[in-house]
Amino acid sequence: MAVVVVTAAVLGLLVGSFLNVVIHRVPRGESVVRPPSRCPDCGQEIRARHNVPVVGWLVLRGRCAGCGTRISVRYPLVELGTAVLFTLLALRFGPPDLPAFLYFGAIGIALALIDLDCRRLPNAIVLPSYPVLAVLLTASAGYRGDWWSLARAGIGGAALFAFYLALALAYPAGMGFGDVRLAGILGGVLGYVSWAALLIGAFGGFLLGAVAGVVVLAAGKGGRKTALPFGPFMIAAALVALFAAGPLGQAYQRLTGLT
Template sequence: MSLLVAPLALLGLLVGSFLNVVVSRVPAGESVVHPPSRCPTCGSRIRPWDNVPVLSWLVLRGRCRDCGTRISARYPAVEAATAVLFALVALLVGPWAVPAFAYLAAIGVALALIDLDTHRLPNAIVLPSYPVLGALLALASWGTGDWSALLRAVIGGTALWVAYFALCLAKPGGMGFGDVKLAGLLGGALAWLGWGPFAVGAFGAFVLGGLFAVVLLVTGRAGRGSGIPFGPWMLLGAGLGVAVGEPLWGAYLGLLV
């Protein structure tokens, strides 16, 4: 799998550049393909040579070539982070599963940023991801010959969707329905890998999100009624499940016996 790291990292840079457009336009209900990218201040169209991931931002010193307006450092950060995530996917999952988990990493970056910006997880991204991710996981099962993994994915995705739906009903306003829909996606992907990644990823979201909430409360940056986007913590928990879910779950079971 090490042979895939560099190509996937390069692909991640390109995908990350597109994700910047997605994060900006999808919440506003705008097309992600038209019109071409422009400077929001002067309206100048971004030249192709000024749209090279990370490198162009560095060459331009973080400013628009035409009007000198500062370009947010989040743009190259998203591109670099997506490249790192794609490289990690190449190292952590088998070759047949790479398309599914690279796709999940890509939409995860977009959804996390949109949720932080708007406290929303747009249906325009989440709902089409069900058939896309389902097809990619089916491809992975076909390639590995492990059809039980696909059945496990269906069970895991359904179970986590139902669990989040129950939480949503139990405490209205405490969890959005966007989180419920995202739970089905993450549960399916994690369960495809195994019940260890599923358990660690599912519980990891609440542990990480809870710790963050405690820090905000202790430092006075949030009160008991403050709304904290949970989508990013669900995605971080899922990443934890993919990366170390199996050994962590094995260690936990070892303590029990």
């Protein structure tokens, strides 16, 4: 188990470095493969020794080696955050489930930050994630012989997609179709875990969004009509559900006397 956790942490650093490229280039319609990583200001290619996750940023003291332009602290934070998330996922889900949840965690980070930056959930990330996660979850269910979890994932994905679609059609100004497409992925992943995870993740996004709206109002940073990207709240609630669905469900049962 320790080997799996350490491997996941190291993989998280590497994947986090790649996610920085994805977050910067995908909204611009650029390739994430070519050209190699470069400074967005002067265009100088980043040397291999400066491209080491977190360490490279520290060595450069947060500035480009070529032009001295400040490099956002978000780059190492994304790398560290991905490593931490991968570590937690490795502690929560062992093989054979882990690959699917690591993939979900990676796209979740990318989509949340892109939505915050651009108010978009790019199809280039969302749509391919359907077949990728379908294959990974099917392989996991097949290995464990747990086909009910896979069926639950299909039901959850279809149900959450339909629910968000109905909201988008009823109130187009408040719900984008990018959120609808993302909902299908979240429903599938959460449904695979449990019904409790699906319910908590489905409605937790609305709760987090409401809390954020109150904070924005209280801080005087916006009004009642201020639009906040909803994708990050959906993803945050899904991640909370992955880890907390069991304890929250047990707590609810104790409070209601159902145990």
